[in-house]
Amino acid sequence: MSKQDVLLCESLEISLARAIEKCPHDKLFILTDEHTTALCMPSLKQLSILKNAAEIIIGAEDTHKTLDTLATVWQALSEKGASRHSLLINLGGGMVTDLGGFAAATFKRGIPYINIPTTLLAMVDASVGGKTGINFNGLKNEIGAFAPASSVLIETEFLRSLDLQNFFSGYAEMLKHGLISNTAHWAELLSFDTEQIDYSYLKKLVGQSVQIKEDIVEQDPFEQDIRKALNLGHTVGHAFESLALAEDRHVLHGYAVAWGIVCELYLSHIKVGFPQDKMRQTIQFIKDKYGTFAIDCKKYDRLYEYMQHDKKNTAGIINFTLLKDIGDVSLNETASKDEIFETFDFYRECMGV
Numbered sequence: 001m002s003k004q005d006v007l008l009c010e011s012l013e014i015s016l017a018r019a020i021e022k023c024p025h026d027k028l029f030i031l032t033d034e035h036t037t038a039l040c041m042p043s044l045k046q047l048s049i050l051k052n053a054a055e056i057i058i059g060a061e062d063t064h065k066t067l068d069t070l071a072t073v074w075q076a077l078s079e080k081g082a083s084r085h086s087l088l089i090n091l092g093g094g095m096v097t098d099l100g101g102f103a104a105a106t107f108k109r110g111i112p113y114i115n116i117p118t119t120l121l122a123m124v125d126a127s128v129g130g131k132t133g134i135n136f137n138g139l140k141n142e143i144g145a146f147a148p149a150s151s152v153l154i155e156t157e158f159l160r161s162l163d164l165q166n167f168f169s170g171y172a173e174m175l176k177h178g179l180i181s182n183t184a185h186w187a188e189l190l191s192f193d194t195e196q197i198d199y200s201y202l203k204k205l206v207g208q209s210v211q212i213k214e215d216i217v218e219q220d221p222f223e224q225d226i227r228k229a230l231n232l233g234h235t236v237g238h239a240f241e242s243l244a245l246a247e248d249r250h251v252l253h254g255y256a257v258a259w260g261i262v263c264e265l266y267l268s269h270i271k272v273g274f275p276q277d278k279m280r281q282t283i284q285f286i287k288d289k290y291g292t293f294a295i296d297c298k299k300y301d302r303l304y305e306y307m308q309h310d311k312k313n314t315a316g317i318i319n320f321t322l323l324k325d326i327g328d329v330s331l332n333e334t335a336s337k338d339e340i341f342e343t344f345d346f347y348r349e350c351m352g353v
């Protein structure tokens with residue numbers, strides 16, 4: 001997989017001009033959603049480099065990450081005269097960068113694209129690393145391709161208009177990056193003042209977080225090995241997310257990941273010796289900032305079933321990424337059904353559910 005340029009922008013205008021220059025094209029398209037067209041597009045529209053760009057607007061939120069929406073993007077590209085030498089810019093959160101990236105990867109067998117993530121989650125995770133796709137058949141990201149953006153331009157000024165829930169959703173992935181990398185970064189994240197956000201300090205933390213992800217993706221772009229480290233918290237997290245979806249409970253991805261981290265740190269502790277004090281500190285932070293996702297023991301079988309269908313599994317064996325310590329990752333771990341149910345008991349007890 002070719003390497004993508006990930007830039008923490010000082011000036012979006014200059015970075016975008018360079019990124020566009022890198023991709024000679026006949027026509028330029030910008031994909032936005034209902035939110036980013038209103039909130040972020042006005043500042044970009046003024047840029048002379050984008051004056052001839054055609055905008056394609058799709059519905060916002062994960063519910064629109066569908067084959068139907070993808071088809072409307074293909075159709076718009078086709079009707080507006082896109083060729084295989086056209087360039088697509090995705091301006092939005094993870095839904096736009098995932099779906100737009102997949103539209104670009106498949107239209108006329110692939111056109112180049114640039115990501116401009118506008119949410120914290122998209123900046124530190126979704127837009128970086130070349131995973132693209134849509135939800136299908138009730139399953140998240142079931143259809144997709146590895147197809148890296150030509151450039152990812154991170155403009156943290158967009159974060160000033162982000163609501164707190166979406167801030168914390170992205171912050172959970174940053175916390176994950178801290179846990180899988182080093183104690184200093186993890187400690188910085190736990191002590192960051194989320195009540196009074198210092199945006200220039202946040203920019204520094206975002207830069208560190210993206211670097212952690214980039215380093216891992218560069219070593220293992222197709223997730224054969226070390227990229228699985230990025231799945232910490234996601235095995236249980238995806239099960240919480242699926243349960244929430246089935247029960248019509250609104251849960252943002254990062255919240256499910258945070259609660260998944262609680263469970264997977266406990267599993268890390270009992271199976272590979274993750275230190276109890278660091279587990280407790282991380283859990284306290286998550287409890288304070290994310291609240292809890294209530295489950296009772298009648299839900300255990302259902303959660304277990306969701307975990308058995310996770311696409312990270314091989315031959316139906318549930319795959320976990322665990323930690324021996326901060327920055328000391330243990331890949332391809334498994335756990336018995338009893339251990340997983342014990343983990344749910346622990347989660348309920350320590351989260352006060």
Ligand code: GLY
Nearest residue numbers: 125129131227230
């Ligand atoms: N979101 C995890 C990854 O990109 O591998």
